[in-house]
Amino acid sequence: MAVIFLTGFMGAGKTTVGQLLAEQYGYRFIDTDQEIERLHQCSVRTIFQEKGEAQFREIETEVLQKETTSKTVLSTGGGIVLSKANREWLSKEGIWVFLHVTPEEIYQRVKDDPHRPLLDGDPQERIQSLFEQRLSLYNEAPIVIPTSEFTPKEVTVEVMNRIA
Numbered sequence: 001m002a003v004i005f006l007t008g009f010m011g012a013g014k015t016t017v018g019q020l021l022a023e024q025y026g027y028r029f030i031d032t033d034q035e036i037e038r039l040h041q042c043s044v045r046t047i048f049q050e051k052g053e054a055q056f057r058e059i060e061t062e063v064l065q066k067e068t069t070s071k072t073v074l075s076t077g078g079g080i081v082l083s084k085a086n087r088e089w090l091s092k093e094g095i096w097v098f099l100h101v102t103p104e105e106i107y108q109r110v111k112d113d114p115h116r117p118l119l120d121g122d123p124q125e126r127i128q129s130l131f132e133q134r135l136s137l138y139n140e141a142p143i144v145i146p147t148s149e150f151t152p153k154e155v156t157v158e159v160m161n162r163i164a
């Protein structure tokens, strides 16, 4: 087993579950947003504001490709699946997992978090519309794990069962 890619909407628990999975397997853990912030020494929100979303997406793809190395759990930003090239990468270069969470649960989890540039305005409406635009893209993942009613530990066990 080489690389596990965790994808899903913001608030799906990718980072928490990714860290638990990496501990279990003794793998390296990488979060694409954290890596982008480390490389650019500024927040994702600032990159969106100063460089725009298109450039953020390019940086995100570079990080995805560069960090795809053996024995790694890679937690990806919610928009990684927007690019067809990224989806092909996720399918071919590792084990692609989609952590599924309902829009209602996403809202509960992220409503008080100011670090989400794509939710500016009316977050509930934004979540619903992003969810509808993206669900079919996430569903291209061969492994789909529901997370809304489960703890990060339960989700981690389920991911491990599914990829065993």
Ligand code: S3P
Binding pocket: 008, 009, 010, 011, 033, 044, 076, 077, 078, 079, 080, 115, 116, 117, 118
């Ligand atoms: C985004 C999700 C964020 C971050 C950026 C854009 C998206 O990551 O990459 O704000 O397009 O859904 P998380 O999914 O880790 O919150």
